[in-house]
Amino acid sequence: MKKLIWMIEAGVFYLFTWLVALAPERISEQLGAGTGLLMCRVLGKRRRIAEENISRSLDYMRSQPEWTCSIPDAQGIAREVFRNIGRSLVEVCRLYHGRGGALISCIELRGREHYDAARAQGKGLIFLTGHCGNWELLALAYASLFKLPMSVVARRQNNPYLNRMVERMRMRYDNSVIYKDNALKNMISVIRRSGTIGLLVDQAVFPEEGSLINFLGRPAWASKAPVLLYRKTGVPIIPAFIYRQGASHIIEVHPQLQFSGGADDESIKNDVQLYSRAIEQFITAHPVDWYWVHRRWKRTEGL
Secondary structure, eight states, X not given: OHHHHHHHHHHHHHHHHHHHHHSOGGGHHHHHHHHHHHHHHHOHHHHHHHHHHHHHHHHHHHTSTTOOOOOOSHHHHHHHHHHHHXXXXXXXXXXXXXXXXHHHHTOEEEOHHHHHHHHXXXXXXXXXXXXXXXXXXXXXXXXXXXXXXXXXXXXXXXXXXXHHXXXXXXXXXXXXXXXXXXXXXXXXHXXXXXXXXXXXXXXXXXXXXXXXXXXXXEEEXXXXXXXXXXXXXXXXXXXXXXXXXXXXXXXXXXXXXXOOOOOSXXXXXXXXXXXXXXXXXXXXXXGGGBOXXXXXXXXXXXX
């Protein structure tokens, strides 16, 4: 029975992506924004999570020099977040069906010099990012912009048929997928072949997997994986983010993170805080481009 349900889910998803991809490109932006507003209305639980997360972070973000947002309240920011989620969904549908070439060709790249400096070290590379903007587009655009493939670390979908579809899209342009089951070993293998890894590290982890740091003014558990990879391989780690500007996308590459490389708990925590601060600065500068709908601060009640 479960197999049948999975097949139906995958079939419905495929039909949806196909219909969306067939829509004329000139209406894609409006279609995406409308889809996002519908999701905002229908997915009440997720909307409330986003509004609560934003509301509890708003005073902190407003106190930071990166803050320039003119939207006055959490509800307004959440609405724009959902509009952007809808736009990204439509873009991913077009990419899945091979109709997203114009999207990639219109991306503006900033900070290329930081990429070149990291790549010149000959040790491989980690693109450290989060669920910002259309993060799937960031991974797919990498090969076009830098003429090299990327290995993307991802969670395997519970539905194997749906997982196959998502995997097919992620492996376009010669990219590969590293699943979290055996991620550390596979990431080290890619790094030792001077490859590039795309790592999203902005979600909550279990305490045994992370360090307790400050994120947007509140305690949060953050993954130690980038810091451990650096300690083991010396791989340069550079933050990179994608966000919307009008109807186009900007990719910003930042300078390499300067980790201490220390092995004690305090050094690791400081290094985790360092990369988390880079993500925090992006969110503060572009609050409508972050995926506020997940429970980023879970497992920290009472801390």
